[in-house]
Amino acid sequence: MTIPRHLDEDLNLLKEKLLIMASLAESMIHKAVKSLVEKEESYFKQVKEEENKVNHLEIEIDELCLKLLALKQPMATDLRFITSAMKINSNLERIGDLAINIIERAAFLLKQPQLKPLIDIPRMADLAQKMVKDSLDAFIKKDADLARSVLKRDDEIDDLKNQIFRELLTFMLSDQSTIPRALELILVSRHLERIGDHATNIAEDVIYLVQGKDIRHHIEEENRN
């Protein structure tokens, strides 16, 4: 016979699973970009294994949330916490997908001569990875200030993306043999930008959860019905 657990215990289990998933997603971003910078193929297998774990966790977390909604009938804050967890879950899974996209582009680039030493792409990756980490920490600790700091960093990511685009455009215009490689690098920077967007989604959910205020789309209270 199993002793019925208290909702708090279930919520702790949910937090734990989300944290594991987030650290897997962070590791995937890190390794995908490392393989690109170091021209090192050995990370591919590890990243694919991590993706597999992330995919299993996504389903587990979704099912856990549904079970909690159905069996525990949580109210108010707990309810909102669980529905936020479901959204964060989707965002983390997409982040994993984007890391896979990056490593697939790395696979192409590794076979080509190096276009230029990569400086801004690893910086962008560090930023994106930290945004993912902090958005999850903000969720677990219900820390709206930390969540807001994630939102601010989205502009830095965008600036880096634009800088990378301009630099690679110069390469392409001066030497057409660089075009295929430059295109791949531009797309890598877009994937990193989207990782930042997903972290931003999570941070917006955290602010909503903590303050009960929906900051998506910057819609002011008075405009809402």
Add this chain to the structure above:
Amino acid sequence: MTIPRHLDEDLNLLKEKLLIMASLAESMIHKAVKSLVEKEESYFKQVKEEENKVNHLEIEIDELCLKLLALKQPMATDLRFITSAMKINSNLERIGDLAINIIERAAFLLKQPQLKPLIDIPRMADLAQKMVKDSLDAFIKKDADLARSVLKRDDEIDDLKNQIFRELLTFMLSDQSTIPRALELILVSRHLERIGDHATNIAEDVIYLVQGKDIRHHIEEENRN
């Protein structure tokens, strides 16, 4: 005094709002690509207005779902229907964002000489738009076959995207003055691809909802815990 409504009525209201949101998203895709093909700026304002409506609907739908979860304590199928609605809501909002991205690229391209007559991009847009429509219809009618037909079409979108990429690469390699325009068109095709991905997410959710079978990541029952 208000008479408490039956859950079915609330669910119908939810369906209605999602259908309105989906048709706005479809219209945004259509007009964004039309402005690109016809080199016509007059669609910009309309698409921005539709985005504003989509953003308001996202919040309304989210709040309606939370209210239903909290006050009606739905069980089994209804519970899953509501949590699916929340996910579909996020996907539709992202589709609107992507239409905005397309129209922003159109704004740049309209000021440039036409690179080539656009054939594949409007085909891709038609496909993506139909996928959005059918994934929503599949949800409303709980039609798993229609949802599966959406999944199949994702490969067609990918093929078109690859074809567009190859063609534009040829342009860039033969005439470097085409590079900035070709890059923008490549990114438009990526936005359309992502719209197809979001429709695919919705279709996968529908199959899960109807068959209770999770087809994400093709993970078989025996592998799951």
